[in-house]
Amino acid sequence: MGKLEGRVVVVSGAARGQGAAEARLFAAEGARVLLGDVLDDQGERVAAELGPARARYVHLDVRDEASWRAAADAALEAFGKVDGLVNNAGILRFNGLATTPVEEFREVVAVNQTGCFLGMKTLAPHIARAGGGTIVNTASYAALSGMAFLTAYAATKGAILSMTRVAALELADRGIRVNAMCPGAIDTPMANPRQAEAGGLRLGGGEKATEEASGGRLPGGAASEGQVPGGQVPGGEAVARGSVAGEPARGEGSAGGAPDAHGSASNTDSGAAGTDSGAVGADSSAAGTDGAAAVDGMAVDGMEAFYAKLIPQGRMGRPEEVARLALFLSCADSSYVTGQPFVIDGGWLAGVPVL
Numbered sequence: 568m569g570k571l572e573g574r575v576v577v578v579s580g581a582a583r584g585q586g587a588a589e590a591r592l593f594a595a596e597g598a599r600v601l602l603g604d605v606l607d608d609q610g611e612r613v614a615a616e617l618g619p620a621r622a623r624y625v626h627l628d629v630r631d632e633a634s635w636r637a638a639a640d641a642a643l644e645a646f647g648k649v650d651g652l653v654n655n656a657g658i659l660r661f662n663g664l665a666t667t668p669v670e671e672f673r674e675v676v677a678v679n680q681t682g683c684f685l686g687m688k689t690l691a692p693h694i695a696r697a698g699g700g701t702i703v704n705t706a707s708y709a710a711l712s713g714m715a716f717l718t719a720y721a722a723t724k725g726a727i728l729s730m731t732r733v734a735a736l737e738l739a740d741r742g743i744r745v746n747a748m749c750p751g752a753i754d755t756p757m758a759n760p761r762q763a764e765a766g767g768l769r770l771g772g773g774e775k776a777t778e779e780a781s782g783g784r785l786p787g788g789a790a791s792e793g794q795v796p797g798g799q800v801p802g803g804e805a806v807a808r809g810s811v812a813g814e815p816a817r818g819e820g821s822a823g824g825a826p827d828a829h830g831s832a833s834n835t836d837s838g839a840a841g842t843d844s845g846a847v848g849a850d851s852s853a854a855g856t857d858g859a860a861a862v863d864g865m866a867v868d869g870m871e872a873f874y875a876k877l878i879p880q881g882r883m884g885r886p887e888e889v890a891r892l893a894l895f896l897s898c899a900d901s902s903y904v905t906g907q908p909f910v911i912d913g914g915w916l917a918g919v920p921v922l
């Protein structure tokens with residue numbers, strides 16, 4: 568018997584990346600899953616792969632309260648109840664504190680922070696009516712450690728941890744546990760442009776991808792260009808090259824991807840493809856170097872060594888590994904756990920790598 572037998576879980580941002588991995592694992596563990604995203608074609612494909620008895624897809628723009636209500640209605644209509652939520656949808660914009668347009672800041676807040684709030688607000692009453700259940704919010708390593716060029720993103724992820732604690736307190740007596748995950752560098756389209764390309768998203772121009780991922784609105788050119796002070800795209804070139812070359816990282820293996828982690832990448836494409844680039848910058852800063860400059864000048868081959876050195880386990884994480892943490896926090900194995908952040912980062916946050 569699966570660990571989620573009889574459960575009904577809503578997963579936001581489930582068209583790809585970690586959200587799709589969570590939907591697949593949850594369905595395999597016996598749950599019925601309502602997948603929501605703004606990438607409708609990809610989301611429909613994941614739901615079809617799981618089959619109508621296990622999964623349904625609905626267009627869900629997490630910024631919009633009416634969209635959340637419609638998703639709740641769709642879950643109730645299809646499966647009769649909701650007793651689980653994974654707030655996974657998110658976007659990344661990599662930009663300097665002094666160069667971030669306020670519209671870009673607000674867009675990141677709208678998706679990552681307001682989206683998480685609206686998900687909990689809308690579904691908590693349904694989960695309570697079902698007799699209790701679980702909420703898993705997706706924060707980030709960036710909620711716990713400073714990362715250059717991630718003001719907006721890090722702010723929203725910090726807010727998610729704060730909301731997680733408050734929600735855990737308010738909802739405990741309704742039988743609802745609320746926890747958060749803090750992934751480090753995970754090999755998904757957000758952090759690896761090569762994956763975005765494989766999924767039919769455009770690289771480089773980024774606008775189409777960004778538009779899709781953000782629900783049709785482009786928050787400002789700077790984001791797509793990944794500007795940083797000085798106008799440089801941190802790591803953009805390195806990432807792009809890395810993503811093509813994509814050698815597996817050392818150790819257990821690569822998530823298949825280019826070790827770009829964070830891509831620095833990312834950012835270039837921002838948005839959908841957008842990388843968690845931030846990470847890159849972050850990494851760099853973690854490594855004690857001038858992030859942008861260090862990553863920007865890094866050759867593809869160097870990226871592998873970069874991650875191998877930066878992350879104690881020597882590689883990026885796989886979305887399936889994050890899905891297993893989401894499963895733990897959504898099933899009875901974590902029955903006495905609520906209000907906590909769970910870091911999943913290959914040891915990145917443990918300290919400064921010197922080996």
Ligand SMILES: NC(=O)c1ccc[n+]([C@@H]2O[C@H](COP(=O)([O-])OP(=O)(O)OC[C@H]3O[C@@H](n4cnc5c(N)ncnc54)[C@H](O)[C@@H]3O)[C@@H](O)[C@H]2O)c1
Pocket residue numbers: 579580581582583584585586603604605606627628629630655656657658678705706707708749750751752753754755756757758779780781782829838839840843846
């Ligand atoms: N990949 C990493 O390295 C990393 C690290 C730390 C945290 N995270 C977080 O993990 C979560 C999942 O990201 P991922 O790595 O799978 O990236 P991803 O870009 O592959 O997936 C994010 C999903 O969210 C969806 N989305 C974006 N805007 C939306 C909106 N307005 N409404 C509904 N859906 C929307 C996208 O379409 C996409 O399917 C995000 O919250 C991200 O911030 C990722």
